Amino acid sequence: MSVEKKDLDWGNLSFSYQPTDYSYVSEWRDGAWDEGGLTTDHSITLSECAGIFHYCQEVFEGLKAYTTEDGSIVAFRPDLNAERMHDSAARLEMPPFPKERFIEAVREVVAANAAWVPPYGSGASLYVRPFMIGSGEVIGVAPAPSYHFHILVTPVGPYFKGGLKPIKLKIASYDRAAPHGTGNIKAGLNYAMSLKPTMDAHRTGFAENLYLDSESRTFVEETGGANVLFVTADGTLVVPQSHTDSILPSITRRSLVQVARDLGITVDERPVEWAEVKSGAFVECGLCGTAAVISPVGEIHEGDAVVSFPGGHDEMGPVMTRLRETLTGIQDGALEDKHGWVFKIA
Ligand SMILES: *Cc1c(COP(=O)(O)O)cnc(C)c1O
Numbered sequence: 001m002s003v004e005k006k007d008l009d010w011g012n013l014s015f016s017y018q019p020t021d022y023s024y025v026s027e028w029r030d031g032a033w034d035e036g037g038l039t040t041d042h043s044i045t046l047s048e049c050a051g052i053f054h055y056c057q058e059v060f061e062g063l064k065a066y067t068t069e070d071g072s073i074v075a076f077r078p079d080l081n082a083e084r085m086h087d088s089a090a091r092l093e094m095p096p097f098p099k100e101r102f103i104e105a106v107r108e109v110v111a112a113n114a115a116w117v118p119p120y121g122s123g124a125s126l127y128v129r130p131f132m133i134g135s136g137e138v139i140g141v142a143p144a145p146s147y148h149f150h151i152l153v154t155p156v157g158p159y160f161k162g163g164l165k166p167i168k169l170k171i172a173s174y175d176r177a178a179p180h181g182t183g184n185i186k187a188g189l190n191y192a193m194s195l196k197p198t199m200d201a202h203r204t205g206f207a208e209n210l211y212l213d214s215e216s217r218t219f220v221e222e223t224g225g226a227n228v229l230f231v232t233a234d235g236t237l238v239v240p241q242s243h244t245d246s247i248l249p250s251i252t253r254r255s256l257v258q259v260a261r262d263l264g265i266t267v268d269e270r271p272v273e274w275a276e277v278k279s280g281a282f283v284e285c286g287l288c289g290t291a292a293v294i295s296p297v298g299e300i301h302e303g304d305a306v307v308s309f310p311g312g313h314d315e316m317g318p319v320m321t322r323l324r325e326t327l328t329g330i331q332d333g334a335l336e337d338k339h340g341w342v343f344k345i346a
Contacts, residue, residue: 051134
């Protein structure tokens, strides 16, 4: 079934919010989630004493729905978003939204907004943002007595408008995540305190900060919103791990690791010292996340010192390019989806 698409300039969308026809809502009260459903109301009315405003109980997810070559509307691995949001909620003493219901809610809200899903080839997608907040009143420090689960969707253009030019990072002088803290969950609280470092980085000509582990300032962790990947001269994909469980488990990263193995690329998942990066051990570097899949990194600065990645300094290097093209090929339906990652919605 095909729907009449909205009259948008699909090739020139920015990465910004515009309301669509429907959002999805469900409420948790008296110990249970209600049946939930679609709504045309894109606002939320809350008490001034709602938990979210005082003790920051909020978790979120981000995934894309898009049109494949054969015209189907699909999402990529929504089961992993469901699982991750479950873990994020549990860490903040929020009632997890059941995984099967999460997937069904994504399906329902995307299908209802089919007219807003950008056509194949536009480079754009329908960004799906599930989130949950403590909505019940709480004044003493405690979990809220009730919760809202909400999914908004909005059509967005490519995250990096200028295409895939390698970006520059700086080593952050701030920390992102405490050891064994909340760095491994997707919560707004991790972003609030990264805004100043991010804006400082932008003001000084950098795209992002690369954070080191805050316990020892020795190991590379990730940026504010993307995991990091390296490639050695012999073509091994090196994926930083955290001793202190403070790296967000990116779905894109986990998918790229599998893609690399499928392509016969050796994958080494281990802690990576910043000193090793500085020593010139890596020829390519990239950031990965849903929005851009892989963004190539050309340089990392630490004060006056510059680490340059010779295999991908002026344009994306060959290994990152191969990984990115393979994953986007699977997503678009041009390559075989042998792991069953592409979830058909309509
Ligand atoms: C969302 C996020 C990522 C990327 O995760 P994906 O599932 O690949 O989109 C990486 N780091 C942080 C801190 C994030 O919040």
